[in-house]
Amino acid sequence: MRINTLILGAGAAGMMCARYCGGSTLVIDHAKAPGEKIRISGGGRCNFTNMYAEAKNYLSANPHFCKSALARYTQWDFIELVGRHGIAWHEKTLGQLFCDGSSKQIIAMLVEEMRKAGADLWLHTSVETVAQTADGYTVKLQREGQLQTITCRNLVLATGGKSIPKMGATGLAYDLARQFGLELTETRPALVPFTFPDGRFQPLAGVSLPARLSNARTAFDEALLFTHRGLSGPSVLQLSSYWREGEEITVNLIPGTPLYDLLREQRQAEGRRDLTTELSRHLPGKLVDFLAPQLGLKGRLADQSDGALSALCESLRNWHLLPAGTEGYRTAEVTLGGIDTDGLSSKTMEAKAAPGLFAIGEAVDVTGWLGGYNFQWAWASGHAAGTAI
Numbered sequence: 001m002r003i004n005t006l007i008l009g010a011g012a013a014g015m016m017c018a019r020y021c022g023g024s025t026l027v028i029d030h031a032k033a034p035g036e037k038i039r040i041s042g043g044g045r046c047n048f049t050n051m052y053a054e055a056k057n058y059l060s061a062n063p064h065f066c067k068s069a070l071a072r073y074t075q076w077d078f079i080e081l082v083g084r085h086g087i088a089w090h091e092k093t094l095g096q097l098f099c100d101g102s103s104k105q106i107i108a109m110l111v112e113e114m115r116k117a118g119a120d121l122w123l124h125t126s127v128e129t130v131a132q133t134a135d136g137y138t139v140k141l142q143r144e145g146q147l148q149t150i151t152c153r154n155l156v157l158a159t160g161g162k163s164i165p166k167m168g169a170t171g172l173a174y175d176l177a178r179q180f181g182l183e184l185t186e187t188r189p190a191l192v193p194f195t196f197p198d199g200r201f202q203p204l205a206g207v208s209l210p211a212r213l214s215n216a217r218t219a220f221d222e223a224l225l226f227t228h229r230g231l232s233g234p235s236v237l238q239l240s241s242y243w244r245e246g247e248e249i250t251v252n253l254i255p256g257t258p259l260y261d262l263l264r265e266q267r268q269a270e271g272r273r274d275l276t277t278e279l280s281r282h283l284p285g286k287l288v289d290f291l292a293p294q295l296g297l298k299g300r301l302a303d304q305s306d307g308a309l310s311a312l313c314e315s316l317r318n319w320h321l322l323p324a325g326t327e328g329y330r331t332a333e334v335t336l337g338g339i340d341t342d343g344l345s346s347k348t349m350e351a352k353a354a355p356g357l358f359a360i361g362e363a364v365d366v367t368g369w370l371g372g373y374n375f376q377w378a379w380a381s382g383h384a385a386g387t388a389i
């Protein structure tokens with residue numbers, strides 16, 4: 001079969017790209033349904049974009065690469081599309097937009113748009129081989145036990161990264177990129193919980209509080225969640241993208257709280273109150289119980305000197321922890337790194353060394369923060385390639 005464009009991967013980026021490619025486009029996926037990651041995203045409500053998305057919310061060896069695509073297909077373009085399909089949405093926090101109903105509405109919208117544009121979708125289809133021809137590519141596909149050969153002018157790599165292999169993530173885009181001479185940057189799990197080997201946070205599992213997590217490179221003010229195996233929650237997931245093995249992280253358990261002044265006031269007003277009881281007004285009780293032996297928290301407020309209260313606040317602001325590692329690709333929301341942007345046009349996402357070969361979405365070395373930024377990159381890069389095709 002001869003077609004104009006073959007898109008590998010019916011995920012966020014692949015389906016968005018197909019909208020713009022016009023007829024004679026086929027999208028294939030080895031999964032039984034399109035957009036499986038969209039379906040499970042945002043707790044089933046899909047955090048589909050972020051009102052504040054801009055280049056500074058993305059990690060990449062070349063921080064300028066994403067600018068062109070993000071500027072030409074913005075969060076407002078996607079919000080307009082969602083509105084046109086009558087999908088109700090709300091801002092949860094920090095500009096993060098979620099469906100009021102279900103993430104399945106976003107998948108249905110993309111499938112409808114793709115079909116309206118004349119693209120076909122083959123599910124349960126895997127890639128056997130890809131070869132370059134004089135004017136395009138020949139791809140051998142396995143579809144429900146049948147071998148099919150497709151010849152196309154344009155081939156789009158949209159099979160995503162390595163995160164959550166159980167959901168069908170593979171390294172196919174990286175393998176094909178390498179086959180056609182593109183370089184890869186180091187890939188690592190990102191937006192992923194930290195683990196601690198000794199189960200030290202077991203007694204705190206389920207406790208969450210607002211915190212500031214930082215390392216030498218950056219800091220995030222968002223919720224922190226203790227788990228049986230370590231630390232999770234938005235602030236942890238965000239920091240994980242900037243973390244390397246063996247590095248300490250710093251947890252500020254009282255960001256924005258003038259705790260020293262508050263404790264001194266309370267010492268004056270209610271000096272007979274236990275220090276731990278007073279602290280439990282500002283921090284979860286279980287956390288205070290956990291920290292009490294480590295920080296020597298005992299006695300009444302009246303027994304605490306200014307120096308002791310100041311030292312306590314300093315400890316709560318600068319809790320240094322050394323994660324053993326992360327939960328890895330098993331639970332990582334995204335893959336950091338990927339197809340080196342040096343080999344791609346930032347305008348069209350086409351490979352400089354292989355005409356007609358495009359790479360979009362998570363497979364490319366552009367990784368967003370938590371909060372709808374990764375889908376915005378998938379929409380924008382899919383649009384860039386689709387309009388160029």
Ligand code: FDA
Nearest residue numbers: 009011012013030041042047159160172361362372374375
């Ligand atoms: P995506 O992974 O969506 O699609 C790739 C497609 O290729 C899949 O359909 C897959 O089956 C297919 N495929 C893979 N290998 C193949 C092969 N060998 N042969 C054939 N097909 C193959 N982001 C965000 O902005 N907001 C959010 O709320 C969330 N939430 C979230 C929750 C969870 C649990 C995860 C794991 C991830 C998120 N993300 C997110 C990240 C977001 O899902 C991700 O960045 C995008 O889905 C990436 O879009 P792509 O189209 O590049 O890949």
